[in-house]
Amino acid sequence: MNRRRFLGVSAASALAGLTGSARGASANAAVDLLTLAQPDLLPLIGPQAVRKIGLRYRALVPSENDVHALYAAILAARPWPPSIAGLVEQDFAVGRTMVLQGWVVSVTEARQSALFSLLSD
Amino acid sequence: MHIDARTLPNGSVLEADLCIVGAGAAGISMALEWIGSRHKVLLLEGGGLDYEAAMQDLYRGESVGLPYYPLQAARLHYFGGTTGHWAGFCSTLDPIDFEKRAWVPHSGWPIRREELDPFYARAQPLLELGPYEYGAGDWQRRDPTLIPLPLDPRVMWTKMWQFSPPTRFGARYRPAVIGAPNVHLYTHANVCELEPNESLRSIEGLRVRTLDGKEHRALARHYVLACCSIQNARLLLASNRRTPTGLGNAYDLVGRFFMEHIEMPGGHLALAPSRAMNTKMYAMEFGQTKARGELALSAAVQRERRILNGTVSLEPGAPDEVAKSTFEWATPELLAAFREWEAHGRTGPPPAGLPAPPPPGSPLFFHLVTRQEQAPNPDSRVLLSTERDALGMPRAKLDWRLTALERRSFRVRYEVMGRELGRSGAGRVQLLDWVTRDEDTWPSTLSGGWHHMGTTRMHENPRLGVVDANCRVHGLGNLYVAGASVYPTGGAANPTLTLVAVSLRLSDHLKRTLG
Numbered sequence: 001m002n003r004r005r006f007l008g009v010s011a012a013s014a015l016a017g018l019t020g021s022a023r024g025a026s027a028n029a030a031v032d033l034l035t036l037a038q039p040d041l042l043p044l045i046g047p048q049a050v051r052k053i054g055l056r057y058r059a060l061v062p063s064e065n066d067v068h069a070l071y072a073a074i075l076a077a078r079p080w081p082p083s084i085a086g087l088v089e090q091d092f093a094v095g096r097t098m099v100l101q102g103w104v105v106s107v108t109e110a111r112q113s114a115l116f117s118l119l120s121d
Numbered sequence: 122m123h124i125d126a127r128t129l130p131n132g133s134v135l136e137a138d139l140c141i142v143g144a145g146a147a148g149i150s151m152a153l154e155w156i157g158s159r160h161k162v163l164l165l166e167g168g169g170l171d172y173e174a175a176m177q178d179l180y181r182g183e184s185v186g187l188p189y190y191p192l193q194a195a196r197l198h199y200f201g202g203t204t205g206h207w208a209g210f211c212s213t214l215d216p217i218d219f220e221k222r223a224w225v226p227h228s229g230w231p232i233r234r235e236e237l238d239p240f241y242a243r244a245q246p247l248l249e250l251g252p253y254e255y256g257a258g259d260w261q262r263r264d265p266t267l268i269p270l271p272l273d274p275r276v277m278w279t280k281m282w283q284f285s286p287p288t289r290f291g292a293r294y295r296p297a298v299i300g301a302p303n304v305h306l307y308t309h310a311n312v313c314e315l316e317p318n319e320s321l322r323s324i325e326g327l328r329v330r331t332l333d334g335k336e337h338r339a340l341a342r343h344y345v346l347a348c349c350s351i352q353n354a355r356l357l358l359a360s361n362r363r364t365p366t367g368l369g370n371a372y373d374l375v376g377r378f379f380m381e382h383i384e385m386p387g388g389h390l391a392l393a394p395s396r397a398m399n400t401k402m403y404a405m406e407f408g409q410t411k412a413r414g415e416l417a418l419s420a421a422v423q424r425e426r427r428i429l430n431g432t433v434s435l436e437p438g439a440p441d442e443v444a445k446s447t448f449e450w451a452t453p454e455l456l457a458a459f460r461e462w463e464a465h466g467r468t469g470p471p472p473a474g475l476p477a478p479p480p481p482g483s484p485l486f487f488h489l490v491t492r493q494e495q496a497p498n499p500d501s502r503v504l505l506s507t508e509r510d511a512l513g514m515p516r517a518k519l520d521w522r523l524t525a526l527e528r529r530s531f532r533v534r535y536e537v538m539g540r541e542l543g544r545s546g547a548g549r550v551q552l553l554d555w556v557t558r559d560e561d562t563w564p565s566t567l568s569g570g571w572h573h574m575g576t577t578r579m580h581e582n583p584r585l586g587v588v589d590a591n592c593r594v595h596g597l598g599n600l601y602v603a604g605a606s607v608y609p610t611g612g613a614a615n616p617t618l619t620l621v622a623v624s625l626r627l628s629d630h631l632k633r634t635l636g
Contacts, residue, residue, distance in 0.1 A: 044391040044485075044549055045440075092544035097536075102388070102551040104539025 031084070033067070036074055037119050039112035040085060041105065047120070049101065054117030056100040057110040070115045074108055084108065123299040125169070126310035126331050133337040135307065137163040138635055140327065140341035142312045142356070145202020146617055147603040147624040148347035149290045149298065150247055154628040156301040160635055163339055164304055165329060167311035167348075168199030170291065172460060175332060175511070179311065182351070182517035183506045187567060189521050194453035195571045196349050197460075200308060201291020203349065203571070204617070206460050208407065209287025211248055211618040212280065213241055213255055215430060217420040218494075218612035224427035225526070227378065227497035230609050231581045231590040240622035247621055248285040249293075251411055255281045257402070260412050268399040269414060276422055276541045279402065279414035280432050280613070286408070289463070310337070313514045315344070315360040315368055315600070323598040324368075330512045343599045343631055347624065350379065350573035350606035354503040355517045357577065357587075357594075369577070369594040372584045376503035376576050379519065380495040380611045381569030383431075383527060385446035387556050388535050390435060390487040392548040400484065403435040407476070415492070417613065418537055426537065428530035431493030432613045433538065436476075437484035444488035446568030450474065489550065491534070492570065494611045496526045503576050521569075525561045532556050572616050574605040592627045603627050 041050050058065040064073055074087075081087045091097060091106030098110050105113070126133075139155065141148045144166035155162045168176040176199060182192040189195075197205040214234065221229030242253040254260070257269045257279040269279040298306050307329075314328040327339040346353045354376040358367035369375055392400065405413045415432035423430060438444060458472035495501070501522040505515040532552070539550035555564045580586020583595035588607050594600040603624040605616040612619075 041549060044393060045551075089544060089546070092540050095540060097540050097543070099536065099539075099552060099557055102554060102557055104536060104543060104550045104552070106543060 031075060033071060033115070033119075035084065036071065036112055037115040039109045039116065040088065041103075041109055041113065042116075045103065047116075049103070050113045051117045051120060053100045053103055053105060053110060054113035054115070057098070057114040058117065060100075064111065064114065067115065067118055070111050070118070074111050077108070084112075122302065122304070123170075123306045123308065126307045126329060126337060127333050127335065129335065129337060131335040131337075135163055135305070135329070135337060135339045137161040137305065137339075137341045139163070139343050139345070139631060140165065140339050141345045141347055141603075142327065143167075143202065143346065143348035143352070143604075144200050144298075144306065145347065145349060145604075146204050146290055147620050148345075149201070149294050150244070150621045150624045151345060151347065151603060151628045152298055152301075152304050152306075153247070153294060154625065154632075156297065156304055158303060158632070160303065162304045163341060164298065164306045165310040165312055165327070165339060166200050166306065166308045168197075169308045170200045170295065171464070172197065172199055172205065176309070179510045179512065179514075180352070181510070182519060183508070184519045184521070186501065186520035186522050187563070188565070189519055190448050190569065190571065191453055192351065192517060192519060194456060195573070196351070199291065200295065200306070201289055204288060204290040206456055207287050207617065209248075209285035210282055210615040211250055211285055212282045212614035214612035214614050214619055215280075215420065217423060218430060218610055222424075225429065225496050225610070227499070227585075228610050231579055237619070237622050237626065240625045241618065243625050244618055244621040247288070248618060249288045250283045250285055250618075255283070257281055257414055261402075267402040267412075267414075269402050270399070270416075270542070270547045271545050272416075272541060272547075273545070274419065276419055277538065278417055278419060280417040281412055281414055283412045284405070284410055310339075311512055312339070312356060313359070313512050314362065315356065317360070317363055317368060317597070321364060321368075322596065324600045332511060343601065343635065345601045345603050345627070345631070347603040349604060350576045351503050351517050351519065353602055353604060353606040354576035355505065355515070358503075358505050359515050369587050369597060369600070371596060374578065374585075374587050377499045377501070378497045378575040378578050378609075379501045379503050379521060379573065380497060380575040380608070381521065382572045382611060382613065382615070383491065383493045383495060383523070383531070383568070384570035384572075385491060385566055385568045386444035386488050386553065387433070387491045387531060388489040388553055389438075389440065389551040390489055390542065390548050391551070392485050392487065393546055394485065395546070400435065404437075405434075416538060418534060422537055426533050428533045429494045429496060429526060430613045431491055431530065431534055433534070434490045434492070435487040436490055438486060438488040440486055442488070444490065446566045447570050448568035449566055450476070489535070489538075491531065492613050492615075493527065493531060493534070494613055496524050497575060497578070497610055498522055498524055523563065528561050528563070570615065572605070572611065574608045574611045574616055577602045577606040578609045579607045580609060591630045592623065601627055601631070
């Protein structure tokens with residue numbers, strides 16, 4: 001099973017388990033989990049580094065150590081920018097960043113990486 | 122004219138209007154200014170016209186502080202000085218470097234950057250550089266393919282460097298100096314002591330020794346020490362026959378505030394593919410590139426975050442590579458091999474170990490290599506060793522020290538860069554593991570850039586500086602210092618361009634003084 005297909009299957013399983021509250025917390029429930037779990041970091045630094053960033057985030061923020069919480073946290077952003085990329089840019093602009101595994105990433109990217117790591121575990 | 126001091130009868134007396142001690146970038150730049158004047162100039166060089174191991178050994182010394190490069194390999198002791206193996210990196214200090222910064226103890230020059238501008242412009246041709254233009258936009262206009270990253274200037278900017286060929290002052294200016302009737306170059310003429318008058322208000326003469334046991338005296342109306350930061354301090358401290366603490370040292374400042382540039386990798390940049398075509402601005406190929414940019418934080422960010430100045434260069438690499446610091450890759454053996462290769466006209470393959478030229482195409486991954494200033498620190502200093510060299514002069518002892526401010530600045534620089542490069546979409550920055558740790562210690566790869574500065578710092582108050590704004594040693598009417606030892610702070614730029622500019626400024630001052 002290639003990585004994308006694997007992620008797709010995992011995401012479908014995870015989405016099936018999403019609670020109503022997590023979906024309800026988002027103004028954009030249409031944003032699918034698979035998209036969220038594919039940070040723009042991936043083509044820059046590769047899946048291994050993204051996974052490590054995700055694992056580190058989950059260790060540092062145990063309250064978000066599950067798919068539902070991460071999904072809700074990412075989509076809780078207000079005002080909602082036109083895209084995930086816009087959300088990441090907004091994070092950087094206001095200094096909402098973290099240093100994980102040495103990488104300076106936006107908090108959204110960190111959560112996306114955590115999702116990536118959960119779905120690829 | 123040129124005379125080998127070893128050929129003079131023992132006890133010779135050399136007389137002139139102006140005596141310059143040391144024929145490196147500072148000394149030669151000054152001497153060239155006096156060619157054709159009605160004044161007689163002595164230019165005393167301790168080494169010969171070319172490299173000699175016995176002369177180089179006079180620069181050997183102890184290092185008792187943070188690990189440092191072997192002193193005898195960090196500087197060159199012959200006509201042309203350390204330009205004999207420098208890499209030619211030139212840039213100006215920034216206006217903020219001249220300011221008194223509340224968060225940087227002992228910062229502030231008694232002159233402003235604008236006062237140096239005309240001397241920077243005059244220094245450019247001496248170093249065989251391009252026009253006096255250091256704006257990224259200036260170079261982009263010259264070459265539209267040089268495109269700076271789209272940075273918010275309130276946060277970051279592209280600071281430009283120009284590259285000297287590099288000018289080997291010894292080879293380049295030997296004919297002009299030797300051919301000048303009024304400039305008398307003496308080689309193998311090691312100044313071992315400055316002799317003050319009875320009142321300790323001026324210098325009467327210099328003791329000059331040769332390795333074959335001769336001793337001469339040099340007499341002049343005015344004297345300029347242009348021997349490099351460690352040797353300038355060493356000579357003042359060792360001139361302690363009449364005053365035990367040495368000359369110019371009434372307030373125990375000589376040798377203190379030794380500074381380097383912290384020059385080592387600090388992280389990585391994974392460039393966004395869309396930016397990959399635009400990195401020519403930041404690329405450098407030795408001997409080919411005329412100018413390139415490095416990444417720097419704005420003065421506003423430095424103020425807000427209370428950090429030191431610095432820049433970061435982009436060196437193409439691979440994610441699984443570990444970049445080496447300057448002291449790691451440029452071993453004394455490699456420098457010696459490089460100097461030999463150059464001495465033979467660069468014939469044959471270059472010595473193994475030199476940085477490789479940039480790979481073809483557009484790299485996506487870079488090592489980020491820092492060049493950061495060191496905060497002026499009185500405990501970072503040059504002292505005299507108990508060991509003596511072959512001329513009987515105490516050797517230098519270096520106690521290099523850094524503070525928590527350098528360490529914090531290093532980390533903050535990368536965090537801010539990471540945010541701005543992320544915001545701009547240029548890419549993502551990774552800090553090296555040691556950079557992320559909240560510690561004051563440095564890794565074993567700690568490195569300077571052989572940029573010795575600050576041991577005779579400039580300040581209008583004699584209690585706070587060794588020389589005044591005109592580079593005159595406080596309390597001594599006819600003794601001056603040229604070179605990077607007068608820098609109160611070192612900024613991020615390699616010191617050579619500024620030291621030549623400061624030397625030209627001193628030369629103008631002396632012309633007015635001598636009339």
